Amino acid sequence: MDLLRFTTAGSVDDGKSTLIGRLLYDSKSIFEDQLENIETLTEQRGEEHLNLSLLTDGLRAEREQGITIDVAYRYFATPRRKFIIADTPGHIQYTRNMVTGASTANLAIILIDARHGIVEQTLRHSFIASLLRIPHVVVCVNKMDLVDFSQETFDGIVSKYTGFASRLEIPDIKFIPISALHGDNVVEKSARMPWYQGSPLLYTLENTFIASDANLIDARFPVQLVIRPNDDANHDFRGYAGRIAGGVFKPGDPIVALPSGFTSRIKTLNGPDGPVAEAFAPMSAVITLENDIDISRGDVLVKPNNPPASTQDIEAMICWFSDKKLQPSGRYILRHTAAEMKALVKQVRYKIDINTLHKIETGLDNIAMNDIARIRLRTTAPLHADPYHRNRQTGSFILIDEATNATLAAGMIL
Amino acid sequence: MNYSLSHLDHLEHEAIHIMREVAAQFERPALLFSGGKDSIVMVRLAQKAFAPARIPFPLVHIDTGHNFEETIVFRDWLVAETRSRLVVGRVEDSIRAGRVTETTGPNATRNSLQTVTLLDTIAENRYDACLGGARRDEEKARAKERIFSHRDEFGQWDPKHQRPELWNLYNGRHQPGEHFRVFPLSNWTELDVWHYIARESLAIPSIYFSHDRDVVDRSGILLARTPHITLLPGEAYERRRVRFRTVGDATCTGAIESTATTLEDIIDEVSVARITERGARADDRRSETAMEDRKKAGYF
Numbered sequence: 001m002d003l004l005r006f007t008t009a010g011s012v013d014d015g016k017s018t019l020i021g022r023l024l025y026d027s028k029s030i031f032e033d034q035l036e037n038i039e040t041l042t043e044q045r046g047e048e049h050l051n052l053s054l055l056t057d058g059l060r061a062e063r064e065q066g067i068t069i070d071v072a073y074r075y076f077a078t079p080r081r082k083f084i085i086a087d088t089p090g091h092i093q094y095t096r097n098m099v100t101g102a103s104t105a106n107l108a109i110i111l112i113d114a115r116h117g118i119v120e121q122t123l124r125h126s127f128i129a130s131l132l133r134i135p136h137v138v139v140c141v142n143k144m145d146l147v148d149f150s151q152e153t154f155d156g157i158v159s160k161y162t163g164f165a166s167r168l169e170i171p172d173i174k175f176i177p178i179s180a181l182h183g184d185n186v187v188e189k190s191a192r193m194p195w196y197q198g199s200p201l202l203y204t205l206e207n208t209f210i211a212s213d214a215n216l217i218d219a220r221f222p223v224q225l226v227i228r229p230n231d232d233a234n235h236d237f238r239g240y241a242g243r244i245a246g247g248v249f250k251p252g253d254p255i256v257a258l259p260s261g262f263t264s265r266i267k268t269l270n271g272p273d274g275p276v277a278e279a280f281a282p283m284s285a286v287i288t289l290e291n292d293i294d295i296s297r298g299d300v301l302v303k304p305n306n307p308p309a310s311t312q313d314i315e316a317m318i319c320w321f322s323d324k325k326l327q328p329s330g331r332y333i334l335r336h337t338a339a340e341m342k343a344l345v346k347q348v349r350y351k352i353d354i355n356t357l358h359k360i361e362t363g364l365d366n367i368a369m370n371d372i373a374r375i376r377l378r379t380t381a382p383l384h385a386d387p388y389h390r391n392r393q394t395g396s397f398i399l400i401d402e403a404t405n406a407t408l409a410a411g412m413i414l
Numbered sequence: 415m416n417y418s419l420s421h422l423d424h425l426e427h428e429a430i431h432i433m434r435e436v437a438a439q440f441e442r443p444a445l446l447f448s449g450g451k452d453s454i455v456m457v458r459l460a461q462k463a464f465a466p467a468r469i470p471f472p473l474v475h476i477d478t479g480h481n482f483e484e485t486i487v488f489r490d491w492l493v494a495e496t497r498s499r500l501v502v503g504r505v506e507d508s509i510r511a512g513r514v515t516e517t518t519g520p521n522a523t524r525n526s527l528q529t530v531t532l533l534d535t536i537a538e539n540r541y542d543a544c545l546g547g548a549r550r551d552e553e554k555a556r557a558k559e560r561i562f563s564h565r566d567e568f569g570q571w572d573p574k575h576q577r578p579e580l581w582n583l584y585n586g587r588h589q590p591g592e593h594f595r596v597f598p599l600s601n602w603t604e605l606d607v608w609h610y611i612a613r614e615s616l617a618i619p620s621i622y623f624s625h626d627r628d629v630v631d632r633s634g635i636l637l638a639r640t641p642h643i644t645l646l647p648g649e650a651y652e653r654r655r656v657r658f659r660t661v662g663d664a665t666c667t668g669a670i671e672s673t674a675t676t677l678e679d680i681i682d683e684v685s686v687a688r689i690t691e692r693g694a695r696a697d698d699r700r701s702e703t704a705m706e707d708r709k710k711a712g713y714f
Binding site for chain 1: 416417418419420421423424425426427428430431434435437438462463464465466467468550551557558573576577578579580581582583585587588589600601603605606686
């Protein structure tokens with residue numbers, strides 16, 4: 001059994017809660033006391049349909065205002081896979097939450113109401129899935145029961161979406177006609193859409209091939225900390241602990257440490273249970289080297305024939321998270337893997353209207369919460385990074401406020 | 415070579431990464447240890463994260479004084495076994511020092527008093543990060559909490575202004591006096607914990623397994639007979655075959671009727687369970703936002 005993380009996004013009325021509810025309920029992941037509890041609450045609030053957001057919208061402010069203010073994580077499992085859903089609300093702060101949920105997702109479910117076809121929100125979801133490089137997208141055309149299970153309607157939406165998606169970078173898109181309310185093509189194949197030859201949603205979620213989502217080509221080992229036991233048994237042990245961000249490592253492999261450029265070979269490689277013959281992304285490991293070289297947190301071990309780019313000038317797409325606006329030529333703390341340095345905003349090149357995907361080149365001194373922009377940064381030390389499309393771990397960073405320590409923005413290196 | 419990981423391996427690698435981030439980003443971290451199954455898993459993960467070195471932080475137990483004896487015996491055994499350092503914060507001491515007032519009445523519990531003792535223990539020892547075994551599937555307020563969760567100088571959690579958490583970049587920067595709670599098991603479910611305990615053959619306190627015990631049924635919650643519980647008129651103890659799904663303060667942790675005597679039995683039972691594990695905790699039943707209110711004030 002492996003693990004798949006997916007995002008769902010959308011407003012209440014496109015059937016998202018119904019769909020998630022069905023997945024949770026059919027996989028027996030909603031408990032009786034939870035169900036009873038939300039039934040009572042739904043009744044108290046005078047609502048007609050079971051409101052599943054009450055399962056996770058536990059914060060007082062959310063209950064009082066009837067809104068979801070954050071990403072809600074839900075869990076379910078089938079005999080084949082464990083699933084983590086990052087469920088994001090469709091209203092204000094939408095971008096910020098969707099970007100957060102998407103950063104760790106293997107797959108995005110995009111819901112389209114069959115009656116309305118592709119709307120602004122569909123574009124937004126798809127763009128963010130593409131920007132954050134979610135490798136798999138499943139477009140669920142929902143409420144097929146309300147369009148008489150019409151193949152024509154479905155095909156029309158598929159063709160329009162495919163045309164639009166050609167402007168994005170999504171490697172794998174699947175389309176499924178469903179009715180979340182009645183369960184058509186959710187868990188069981190629908191008898192009412194014999195023209196649909198594909199698999200139902202749950203089967204698709206269970207069988208999407210995700211093992212190659214991690215970059216297994218470019219070896220990257222950001223060092224988190226140095227392990228040095230101060231006891232007699234391991235007197236000379238000096239291990240570099242970290243989580244492999246890309247590629248495969250084996251004992252005997254030649255490595256180069258960046259930024260120092262010193263070279264060595266891997267002497268031992270330990271996984272959580274001791275020595276292993278190889279380790280790959282995203283495993284946590286401890287590496288010891290043949291000779292003592294100076295390595296500390298923030299350094300990265302790579303293979304000599306395949307180093308990442310080293311540069312102090314960073315071109316990146318950012319998503320702004322804070323109600324404090326981006327300062328033109330502002331100075332921020334940049335956190336990249338385990339490395340931290342200062343960064344100066346050199347230029348804001350453009351902003352993106354995420355509803356139309358148009359570039360906006362005015363008002364660039366006014367980057368505010370939920371904005372997505374392309375910027376250029378200058379860092380105080382070289383960053384050993386890959387383009388985000390090549391590696392989501394070594395191609396990403398966050399910007400932190402020097403004064404308040406708040407996380408202000410997420411960045412994807414171009 | 416098959417380059418895929420099982421879900422338990424994936425969760426393990428993630429939790430180890432988080433623990434190492436804590437050791438790297440903070441000066442005085444501690445591991446909050448209740449003696450329950452989640453904190454036992456945490457100790458095992460910490461051992462793996464820093465091997466061959468010892469766990470580089472103390473285990474901190476906030477002791478209400480109303481414990482199940484079995485948990486304390488187990489705690490002391492595990493501390494010796496892992497050669498760890500144990501720090502105990504006692505609610506009894508907070509009461510004696512006048513920092514908190516004991517609640518009275520038949521539903522009296524020291525559960526909420528723990529918050530003061532916890533925050534005092536953190537302040538006294540100047541801990542800047544406390545690792546906890548809480549999971550997002552446990553409770554609604556926990557479902558929204560970050561893995562690295564900021565606490566202000568009063569130990570308070572501000573759910574509306576949490577730092578966004580992306581990829582596996584954890585921002586633990588803080589001002590003096592503030593601290594973090596860190597939850598490496600955020601993405602684990604109750605079943606994952608049990609599968610992991612079985613896979614790792616971890617020892618757990620005996621009260622998790624089925625046994626005969628005197629309990630009183632108080633509005634659907636089976637409370638164990640202890641000197642700290644006062645029976646209400648009409649109530650009586652009866653002997654039932656039970657086990658505990660969580661290990662908390664003895665005055666508010668309910669037992670469930672069960673015949674599960676092995677880990678495999680427990681996994682079978684949890685797999686088909688239709689009630690959440692915190693459903694048997696009287697402390698969460700007080701109101702819809704009971705956990706959030708306690709967490710905001712600095713609770714675990």
